[in-house]
Amino acid sequence: MSLLEVSDLSVVFPGGRGTLPWQRLPNVRAVQGANLSIRASESVGLVGESGSGKTTLGRAILRLLHPTEGTIRLGDFDVTGFGRRTPRAYRKAVQVVFQDPVGSLNPAMTVRDIVAEPLRLNMGLQDEALDERSAELMGLVGLEAHHLDRYPYEFSGGQRQRIAIARALATTPELLVLDEPVSALDVSTQSQVINLLERLQRETDAAYLFIAHDLAVVRHVCQRIAVMYHSRIVETGPADAICDDPAHPYTALLIASIPDPDPAVQREKTSRRRALGRGVAGATGAPPVDACPFAARCPHVMDICHTSFPTPIATAAGGEVACHLHTTGPMLGGRPLSELDPDTDEA
């Protein structure tokens, strides 16, 4: 039984006005037909490049925007069925940490007010109980109670992110949406926050939706990974299987593109990356709706890839992949991509 169940979710943003008043820009399909489930206490990574729709999917779960189609369920909550008001119990159950540790904390509020806000609003805590819980939360994230009376500008990026995490954990949520929580941090701070997030998950049993562009970070934190490309989820599966032996050509390219600090490993990755991507990245516009979005860059592209989006099928590793290589053409049937061409796809 999963905690979060996202089914056939689509988010379409209406196109804005053009240069002239009667011009309308085309609608933007941010998320199309996304399916995603998270079990209680599980951490799932949502990986993709900018504009892939990963943040939009997270915002739909947080009810910061309304999806165009599809359903979101969390436990007993029918999230897409909520009216204008979001129930307090849902706000209590789902919390968020954003990427930008500067922009995500109100500069005009003390840390005490920031951390206590969800406690006041959703738990009705007051006075001593509030102070006690606030101090406890600060301890949980490795800060001290006396930090509560300071303002956000007095803290470094990593410390601010700890404050944001303390606030998110205040109501002991069942699901924490982490939107690029470490990508604005320096390397040495980043590893501290990653360790903190892992420890907190063991201690609080919250489920994580970890949204990030860095697959190596996600692999470290998450048990399962979903890969998004241009509004579509193209592959899901156990973290190790996705990272070591992907089934989708885009996942393979993504993995080969993460630079490694070992120069020897990096030389090998560079040649693999060149073999896995076709054309010049970013040279083409948005792909057609009824096509595989990766078709323009895929080295294995077939005619059908330009005309229909593949139906996801189960992979051998226990996930799902949406790629015509598995259903038509070479008929991989969910086996890793490396079986197609052992020279280029071994990860």
Added chain:
Amino acid sequence: MSMSTRQRVQARLTRNKVAMVGGVYLLVVVIVALLAPLLAPHDENLATRFQDILFSPSSEYWLGTDHVGRDIASRLMFGARYALFAGAEAVVVALAIGVPLGLLIGYFRGWVDAVVMRIVETVVAVPAIVMAMAIIAGLGVGLTKAMLAVGIVYSMVITRLTRAEVFAAREELYVDGAIAAGASSIRVMFRHVLPNVAPALIVQTTLLFAQAILAEAGLSFLGIGAGSDQASWGRMLRDAQLSIDRTIWPAIPPGLAVFSTVVAFNVFGDGLRDAFAREARGGRIGVGDVQRREARPIDNEGVPVQDAGGSSASDPVLTVRGLSVAFPRLGTDDDVEVVSGIDLDVGRGEVVALVGESGSGKSITALSILGLVPDPGQASASSIMLDGSELVEMPFEQLSRIRGTDIGVIFQEPFAALNPAHTVGRQVAEPLRYHLGMSRAAARARTIELLAEVGIPDPESRIDAYPHEFSGGMAQRVVAAMALACGPKLLIADEPTTALDVTVQGQLLDLIGDLARRRSMSVLLITHDLGVVADLADRVAVMYAGQVVETGCLEDVFASPQHPYTEGLIRAIPRNVSRSGDLPTIPGLVPSPWEWPDHCHFADRCEHVTQECRSGAVALTPSATGMSRCVRAEELALKGVREEAS
């Protein structure tokens, strides 16, 4: 500890002398207004002696008397009361209507916003004083009613400003965070949005105060403001007009009072705006040229300078010696060094990576080489040689020519480097025309070649496209073409791929590497990403807290680091390997420049620290693989990338 926003704004405001003069003047006006009954030598409304009309200034009547014999000095002092009262009333009314209305329509938008904004635009289109007169026609005359009318008109300005500020504040992440935390719309508006639009409102309020004082003077002069027993400045002007055929004098003191008070409010308001705006923009880029500092026999903080610190380049294109950059520390008279004593060499065709975390000084080092130190900073070096020419103390024009030709630059944000109003072709061609004096046709042909060289498909048609028609990766290629236009000897690439997606990053790195090889061009790569370094660099210089702590060949430094900080960085990166417990970390934080110790800068975070590390400055000395700034480099067996990978 850094200063709060309020302290920084205050510090900037107090340094603005004109604004401070205005502020002090306003303070005097307020004191006079408060103490008018004590200060005024005569009653402001009663003639002292019936015959003393239209007197010139004297010891009894400091500023003379008016046409019915009232003391002008006394009336002027009481006039300050009416001016401040009138201004305050109008501003309070304007804020009371404008702020809630602006918050409401800015937050909810929709049709209410559309309707309110049409009304606002209509009201604002009519001159304020005419609109106020129309409202007074409905309300009736008198100072209080007149200023109520003025306040209503000004509330439109406040509504529009608040709405625009709320639009911007509504997009802040902390607003989304508050909604996700369960805050109601009212709470979000008043607790989260309003405090952060306050600076703009404070500035606008100050300026409106000045306008309200003018409006009071105008309306009272017309006889629909202050009554005959209210000694406002506008009323005094009206009374002076009755005797204008006999003397102009009674009009001069109130006229000057209105003028000077309005000017004082305006300069103070402008000062406030500058003080707040600096906050928003975070300083401007100025061109502080690099000062020469003679190579001291003792450099590197008390340690003798090594021959060619950390270099193995036999044919150097760039040599930097003893580069330091200092910034004044706001709120103190001290300068703080943010980069101290950097030595750096880049050989011909060589890619040298300057690696470090934020605050290490790596970007400031690059800007100093270009002579582009941000405004209050002071760069000094004993020498910066670019292929045989000394850049230190080079005249500005000559240096900017070198910046355009011999040095090419790629920064992190491609769209910040491109002008959105011009085609990319024009921007790539500009240095060709300006520095190389090419004809229009020749420059266009060369631009197409350059765009093709940086891998832009179909350059013949893309040359006429505008930057917004390019993706981030393509735009960065255009920036690369601009940097390459005049055949630079050195390319400075400051985080060139940090803003790009990872699959785009790879191709950009390939491009930079290919260009360096093909053109025998040297590259100074500034980055925080060790993976990018491993992809591209031949040699590495690791920076920590303003110093180079280790240099050497890429393979050597990453395989067997000679400084504990390098080791810490290498180990802290999550790599694409199966998860296994905690990531190694470097405890603590990068210290701020004013916290740097005299001894090893890394000592407080280092797990290998001993007494010796804290006994004095540590020099960059030859190590097993290059140079290292660690006293224990030889005895420590530090782990590199290979140990971690296995």
